[in-house]
Amino acid sequence: MLASATLFASVLAQSQDIGSPDPDLLTRIYPGKAYSPYADRSFPNNVYWGETHLHTGLSLDAGLFGNILGHEDAYRFARGEQITSSGGLQVKLGRPLDWLVITDHSDMMGIATDIQSGAPNILANPKGKEWAEGFKKGGEAAGEAAFDLITHFAQMKVPAELVEQYSPGSEVYNNLWYDITETADAYNEPGQFTALIGYEWTSVPKGFNLHRNVILRDGGDKARKVTPLTTQPPLGTTDPLDLYAWLQDYEDNTGGQALAISHNGNLSNGWLFPLTDTYAGGKVDKNYVELRAKWEPLYEVTQIKGDGETHPFLSPNDEFADYETLDKGNLDLTQLKQDDMLQREYAREALKNGLALETSLGTNPYKFGMVGATDSHTALSTAEEENFFGKSTSAEPSPSRVEHPFVESKLGAIEGYELAASGYQGVWANENTREAIFDAMERKETYATTGPRIPVRFFGGWNFTDEDLRSRAPAFRGYEKGVPMGSDLPAAAGESPSFMVYALRDPVGANLDRIQIVKGWMDTKGKTHEKVYNVAWSDNREADAKGNLPPVGNTVDLEAANWSNTIGASELATVWSDPDFNPKHKAFYYARVIEIPTPRWVVYDRLRYGSKIPEGAKLIHQERAYTSPIWYTP
Template structure:
């Protein structure tokens, strides 16, 4: 026995020494990573990001992994590392065992896991059941271990209770959540530093602030310009349950910048499910919006997400009845807010759609002198699978339960919402396009701040847009991009002083692996002399123009349709691969504030539901949209008489 005891103790000693060595190695590794992060931060701070932006970079600023309370609840097992590997172009295995890989890697990624309950469902799932005392949490724990359906039931209940501010106290204990969040956040920043490779791939720190009073989606993605050495000094902002004003998030951002010397921005998203609250004409509490409030919003939120999986928020037919292309990606999302706790009314639409918000910004500026909605636009996925794909033929769904299968397009899935809201209504989109001076945190973040960015619903179209006063078609014969910068301003900027009517250099090039272009449209918004908000859509250049002259009403005929339903394919026998023009506003009024942005339309192509039908024999519901005209939206260029006269 004595001999055995010595052997056992010796084994324990070896194990203890091994653990100590492992812990020591990890400590050294952490210190090394932090030291490298500090050096990288100094280099980033010195980086010059001004000057002509020559690099077009593609990314996703809104991706969830197993650290998000709802994503894990819906079953996703992939964490941040798999998300980063996938975005960089590596093959990973999805939650349900499918091989997943992008045809083309992304240039940058923001993993934006929910700050509220960061890692909570995963921790609950992993916890020993006999140690869980709270009856609700114990029931949820047991349900989740019954399999995917149990996890989905728990998540549906959890999201509903979040909307009602009715989470169990044990799940919202501040001290417990602080410890969990600290561990996850600092571990995540180490991972992000490891995968960040300036010049090749940029990994950003970020999180999603999930403000959702009564189920109304007022979420923001918070994106940092900085790395581990600064972001480890804070935790993701989580005010807990309650209807906290968004200004508290801005206070958090101000405090971060003051404390660390870093920079941070917020991106409002998915405004189409806010029930009219995302872009209000009034200030907090329903009173008049003040100049100070408008100024704070514009400063903290220079970018807005215009399109994503849960629909498109550019325009709605109710608001723009004369726009034949309004209403893309709105079907199914018009029923109510995010959790369906409130039914949507038509008067709510005006506070939910980007074009109307841009017009409202002009109207508020006329009263306060400040435009709160002077933002640029991007797209992103809001995928809860850890897979940042926006390709129709490679769509992995909103969450792990919606991975490719024969039923996902025809069933209303999860959340217990009304039949017909989920399923084929999801979009396989979108992406953020950034014109930057380099592929780095500093260059991409600064491009977003100056709004030299645009959105697509998935395709990687190359779009450039300059505003000035003397552009001519002959400019395209030379270095027209240089001319655009020298004699005008890029998307996202204010027109410089000039005479006459503004002119615009416009160029759109098809996705090299995608469809031809149907047309490029100029969307103009303004406030007239009576204070009324106005808009007009101009077809400025289009494909097959020789065979598609304007009709008697001045409209450009439809481009046609080559989609083969039986094969889920199309041909580029219509449209054009490249469209360029110089357009001058024929209705310019020098006394009226205005904005101009481009909408670029592809020819019709198959949607992901059609690929499902071909691959899996999926039976689709009547009314399922099998094809669409995917598109890009640029950030606006603004005209202000006070600044250009």
Template sequence: MKLSSRLLIAICMPLAGVMTMAQDAPPQGSKPDVEYAPYPELNFPNRVFFGDTHLHTSYSTDAGMFGNTLGPDAAYRFAKGETVTSSTGVPARLHRPLDFLVVADHAENLGLAPLIEESDKRLLASEWGKQVHDLTKAGKPDEAYTMWGAAVGERENPLDNSEGLMASMWQRITKAADAHNNPGLFTALIGFEWTSSPDGNNLHRVVVFRDDKPRADQIIPLSAYDSEDPEDLWRWMANYEEKVGGRVLAIPHNGNLSNGLMFDSVTFTDEKPFDRDYAERRARWEPVYEVTQIKGDGETHPLLSPNDEFADFETWDRGSFGAAKEKDMLPREYAREALKQGLAHQKKLGANPYQFGMIGSTDSHTSLATTGEDNFFGKATVAEPSADPVRFEEKITGYLPDPEGRDYAIRHYEGSASGLAAVWARENTREALWDALARREVYATTGTRPIVRVFAGFNFNEKDLGRSDFARHGYENGVPMGGELRGSDRAPTFLVRALRDPDGANLDRIQIIKGWLDSEGKTHERIYDVAVSDDRKIGADARAEKKVGNTVDPNAATYTNTIGDPFLQAYWKDPEFDGRQNAFYYVRVLEIPTPRWTTYDAKYFGLKRPKDVPASIQERAYTSPIWYNP
């Protein structure tokens, strides 16, 4: 049925009038009498983002020379949730995308494998470059890699006169980061790994920029060819900030492979006791520590924490990359002990060199940031999922002969499907995430994604756990993870909440781990169970009276959430507080037992499980500490 033009006009005119009135703006200069919206003024972190700050692609020589053909572009696409074909031809995809990623390729001859693949003319102009190129093209990449390893070991850069190579490969990496960086949705932080390895001992640091490509391109990454001394790295970082006006931080990792060097009490080159300047610089440039990753968990060790039944978790303690380990090295390798020694330095120097937050990341060399036990693509391309014995048996350490002939090899089946960095921030941007790392408002997980929050102050009470403005109240009346409390005659009070990974296992318990320095200068630690699942009781010793149980069926590689709780929370007040003593507190959250990746592998590929690793593990999270200083 057709309407006449008069009728259409009659219908439309009143509507147009209403629409015009509705869109009229209030007169300029007018202001409502009541300001209703409460949120514009709130600026505290209100979201947690999960990511990986330590992933290697084919641009790392120890990845690209061992079969990894995937560059930074593929790594970012995989992290963002796309299906990527792995270097071994297997379609791979994350169950859930990451929120952020740092491609942290080794600075030492950055991009060597792609340059060989491309037969780059600049590489071939070097006699050494042509040798490694020809060996690789002739099907002898192991011999080419041995040549490169010898050069790194001797700290003689064979491409020293070809600096344009490194700059061009660095600019490819920064280009990929900027191309994939999508503020608000996915963050690609620019970074690299400085791979200091004196005598095969791990002093590695991942360097992370707050900046974009134009600033990062003004430098060339520092490598171990330039120096193996962390103080030289800090000087390089300071020069970068002064030169370009940017911001940068470093993340140490794997003290368990440092053979006592990572948390030493003397400087690297001069072997002098720390002074205040050293302590302040280390805390300034290294605000967080990667406490868990594929090469073992670095929270603590059973010999250092004999009263901690959860201390022996994914332990790597046989040696570094160059020699077997002595027991007296252990106290200078693990995070909890370093945090305790930091209190002693604080008391003596007035500054704490080991005032660091804690994160996890993967250190995967496959370009695939996988942390799920049921989707673990391994440390290296040769150990990607398959029934090939190399998946379990590939050596990660122990290639170099120990001076005393000891076997300190650690094989791939002992590797951990770990970990992730959890960051509290307000938005998913380079600036917001980097700032959270710098202020230590972060926590580590061993690969799952529980949500953990903690506040400490002097005025919290148990009723605060139920507040609708829990976070706002926490920030206004205390400090979050990574913060500091100052002198008081009142004991600190804590509010802790933990929510399980929505696709993961229930929670077993929440613990607060305290370390302190007594009046005689001795350090101590104690573990408090502050919330436990399944209505279990906490005894007079502040520990759960019963274990949570274990529903894992190793043969089927399954578990059930019939035990544990999806959510736990706790109010806790330190019952043994002494306001004259330096102390720290961090939260450890334990999940119920679930199958280890080797158990999933055995089920899927029809293999026998390795006997000297457990069939099940308890995934966990470690928050950054909160420090108390008199």
């Protein structure tokens, strides 16, 4: 195993040792290349950071919770400007983002701002007047009004006249969509900052979160030829097949391109990754799996409302499975979670189930890449623990926010301190443009982190060797000899596939504990399995006979909300071959990069406000990155 910085030191030492030159080293590392290794380089060479799930005050729930910020505010903030939050706080990102998709809920966009202002048409409706008066009172009354509107929305009981006034085709809605697309075009600067146009299709029947974020590759000229798909009757639909039809119509009618990203599934109560029947009453049949595979190439594996990679019930042998787990029930906590729901909610189990569905139906509907996003409803894309502005305006930094539930019902509560300061998405692309960012997402050359900006490369092939890592730029060998994350392994050309993975710590973040490769496979009897392999790690620890490692240690200073990088590694890398490979078994592999322990956001609240952290709140965690998988098919 090659690990840590010593991996790369040997090539540097050889190149500087003029007494013992290696004239063949260049040609072995860059075969057939000119002296400059970057001449004619065509593969994606930059990682660009952003997210695909952010709400402004135009979203009905965000606005009613007090968000008064719009799209211009969100773009300015993402680009690195300091702005004033809806709660009146000065806020700025530690580092600007490279790109952003604002995805306001497509249903009833703009109603919240009219409720805030007490617009005449709102006050003329008894229910609208009730919501407006509640918002005007503020405090608990405003919160109750917001939840009442959300409940009416989930139960499809919003008064029909209000739905009509804030639906596609209405003057209010069409003007808003025009403004949204124009603003995105105005803030889109190719090579500097990318503003992709999108929206969130908000399917949430009975509180089961089945949302999808729709991303367009194109500018406003094409986006304005359509209006978003909604879910409220009579024009809307909660059936994903209708969303796929909308996406097809968009491409057919505009010549543009679009895709959808499945929302984090941990609040879907088993409906996001169905195996037999869909919630909309359809069947998981040949048509469903083909359309889902075509239109949903990505999955939101981590965000504010919890981490969705796996669950300790599903992965009892995975010591890192219980990370930011939020598994109490559905979105409004009107139905509690049952264990049998979990396999249809989490990424790893869905990837495994996809192998089985492919065998029976011919297409794998869950062959997705990984993305991270915030799902923040503040218009502030903050995934930094020390700079976390919460899920909604009511959860912006304050001395008491750790004590306020995110959701509360007769069945219990999702506590505010349980929310995660997560996540971001890294995209490997040649340039920072709409086309390059979208194309990288479509080919799944993208990955998720829980917030840190960890550069990660992951390649699969059949003949990678340790020699391929004797360079500061091993991606040359990765693309020449194999395929990147999000791809299928080429036809078998060896006894076992080999994988090259390397990661660098976030330049201003924590050191790395380890790199793991997660494997899922289906045997010849149709049974699925999983295994997590430690493949590279820091601090010269020794694995036991089963491959398990002792913990990396813990340098967290809770009093100062700090840690020291005196443990861990600044970089880790290895070439790993699957020791349990069976050429008859379908399989997937993805890399998981784990940081050393660091403080959670609640510790920073205690430091700055003197907040009393509730018993049961986690204070320390190990942040991570998840690459998109690489698949093997016999």
